[in-house]
Amino acid sequence: KAGVTQTPRYLIKTRGQQVTLSCSPISGHRSVSWYQQTPGQGLQFLFEYFSETQRNKGNFPGRFSGRQFSNSRSEMNVSTLELGDSALYLCASSLRSLAGNTGELFFGEGSRLTVL
Amino acid sequence: GENVEQHPSTLSVQEGDSAVIKCTYSDSASNYFPWYKQELGKGPQLIIDIRSNVGEKKDQRIAVTLNKTAKHFSLHITETQPEDSAVYFCAASMGGADGLTFGKGTHLIIQP
Numbered sequence: 001k002a003g004v005t006q007t008p009r010y011l012i013k014t015r016g017q018q019v020t021l022s023c024s025p026i027s028g029h030r031s032v033s034w035y036q037q038t039p040g041q042g043l044q045f046l047f048e049y050f051s052e053t054q055r056n057k058g059n060f061p062g063r064f065s066g067r068q069f070s071n072s073r074s075e076m077n078v079s080t081l082e083l084g085d086s087a088l089y090l091c092a093s094s095l096r097s098l099a100g101n102t103g104e105l106f107f108g109e110g111s112r113l114t115v116l
Numbered sequence: 117g118e119n120v121e122q123h124p125s126t127l128s129v130q131e132g133d134s135a136v137i138k139c140t141y142s143d144s145a146s147n148y149f150p151w152y153k154q155e156l157g158k159g160p161q162l163i164i165d166i167r168s169n170v171g172e173k174k175d176q177r178i179a180v181t182l183n184k185t186a187k188h189f190s191l192h193i194t195e196t197q198p199e200d201s202a203v204y205f206c207a208a209s210m211g212g213a214d215g216l217t218f219g220k221g222t223h224l225i226i227q228p
Contacts, residue, residue: 004159033215035215035218041220042205042218042219042220042221043160043205043207043216043218043221044218045215045216045217047215048215056215058215059117090159090160092159104150104162104165105150105152105160105162105216106162107152107159107160107161108159109157109158109159110159
């Protein structure tokens with residue numbers, strides 16, 4: 001069974017640009033979450049999508065957005081990049097449902113973004 | 117919102133000894149507490165989790181304990197091996213659609 005796939009794995013952008021990251025969840029998983037990982041702040045929750053709807057959002061500015069497609073694949077976008085956006089962006093999928101039980105998160109290997 | 121504190125940030129133990137990592141959480145409504153292991157260049161992987169209706173859970177050399185009254189939970193690794201070297205994260209969630217709140221991580225080093 002294929003794991004969570006994130007693309008691209010590495011990318012370099014300059015301040016003011018925008019970036020789109022992609023995540024393909026494990027087959028059958030309908031929930032996709034995004035996390036930002038930095039040495040100083042650790043793992044921070046960005047947002048979660050389930051059946052194309054954003055169910056929850058972390059404490060990040062509106063420059064961070066996402067969406068989910070009907071095949072459960074997800075993308076996140078960061079506009080007007082700042083130096084502080086340099087981080088590893090992790091996507092995780094799970095079998096969580098509207099019933100509300102927290103299930104195991106399966107993480108991808110991440111997309112490492114460097115903003116110059 | 118929820119706040120999770122994790123200690124220590126770095127832990128070095130001799131191979132074969134035990135390792136203990138501790139976390140505290142702030143929101144008494146949290147009811148799900150997973151532990152994740154992250155190896156270099158990889159995403160975190162769930163190693164064990166516990167729900168608020170259970171006080172202890174074991175899986176071979178790994179155990180987690182939960183004290184709801186004190187709002188803290190701990191990871192215990194016995195008979196440590198070189199492959200246990202990694203960064204370990206605790207997390208808490210109120211379940212449902214809420215995202216996990218992670219601790220800052222513990223870098224576990226197993227000395228040969």
